[in-house]
Amino acid sequence: MADVTASDAALRRFLHGLPGVDAVGLEGRAAMLGTRSIKTTAKAYAIDLAISMIDLTTLEGADTPGKVRALCAKGVSPDPTDRTTPRVAAICVYPDMVETAKAALAGSGVHVASVATAFPAGRAALPVKLADTADAVAAGADEIDMVIDRGAFLAGRYLSVFEEIKAVKQACAREDGSAAHLKVIFENGELSTYDNIRRASWLAMLAGADFIKTSTGKVAVNATPPGTLLMLEAVRDFRAATGVQVGVKPAGGIRTSKDAIKYLVMVNETLGEEWLTPEWFRFGASSLLNDLLMQRQKLSTGRYSGPDYVTVD
Structure with missing residues (x-):
């Protein structure tokens, strides 16, 4: 699909040629999937x-x-009273x-993930963003969560956003030839429309994103079931078109086990099932873990222990 990104005009034609999103159908399917009883x-x-x-x-x-360090200890051993509790996928820090x-x-x-590229606003010059990324990788980050320039995207400067993602992807490279995985954050709440979320998904994947991520967790509207469903459909269609598999990470506002299970469904x-692994799906969260631990304890003991029996982050 190299010709798609050959020019700003070609990229615009491709992104605006993607099928329009049926908002009613999308929201209805997301709501229906949320009713499954597990x-x-x-x-x-x-x-x-989860x-x-x-x-x-x-x-x-x-x-x-x-x-x-305390958060890392919790990630490695979420429930010190039960060593069968899984470890988390990563600890995400500045x-x-x-x-x-x-x-x-x-x-x-457990991996180390680092936000970069002037998180959360992304309002900085490209050399600053690349230096931010390179510093995190040099310090040992396994994964980089970058934010796109939403202003450029909303202004229709798609090739600029594409080139910036590509440059950050290159900055994720290490001297030994390996590279940190790149998660690209859209901030869905600021993209305003489902069509924009679909376009951003394809744009990021064309630029080499390893994951596409809903949000920073720093705005009023973060991960939502319809927005995440739309991104899941985009990675499905992208793999069908290119053979490349990309992960998805909803972040912000997912606080309960019930919500997390809805996303897994x-x-x-x-x-x-191929995507139901930490390699291809993540939750960006801080408070979700405690609710999962409480529900896990209830299933194993038959008693609801309450928040006093899990550590406070």
Whole structure:
């Protein structure tokens, strides 16, 4: 599909030539999938799977090395009273905390993810964004969560956004020839329309995104079932067209086990079991883990222990 990105005009024609989104149909299907009843052993499996897919996140100005180390300890052993509890997929921090997280997670198998490219607004010059990315990778980040320039996208400067994603992808490369995985954040709540979310999905995947991600968690509207379903359909169609598989990460606003399981049903029904692994699906969350742990304890003991029995992040 190289000709699609040969010029701004060609990319515009392609993105605006994508089928328009039937909003009523999309929202109706998302709502229908959310009504599936998951119980007993299937629920237990889904809870453990959801835990293993979490990017446990702290992205606050008040983050300290001690807070990051505590979060890493929780990610490695979410429930110290039950060693069968899965580890989370990654700990997500700001670039200046990558080295601390990397040291705390050494040998655990839990990845370090770092936001970059002037997160969360993305309002910085490209050299600054690339330096931000390179610093995080040099510090040991396994994954980079970048934000697109929403202003450029909404102004229709699609090739500019495409070239920026490509440049950040190149900045993810390491000296040994490997590379950090790149997750591209759209901030769906600011893209305004479903058609824009579909266009952003294809644009990011054409530019080499390893994952497409709904949001930063820093705006009023973050992950929603219809928006995530639309992105799942986009990665399905992209693989059918190119043979390339891309992951999806809803982030922000997913706080309960019930919500997480709805998303897993959506993945299974849209993409199949192949995507039901941390390699291809993640939850960006901070509070979700505690609810999953409480529901897990209830299933194993028959008692609801409450929030006092899980650590406070």
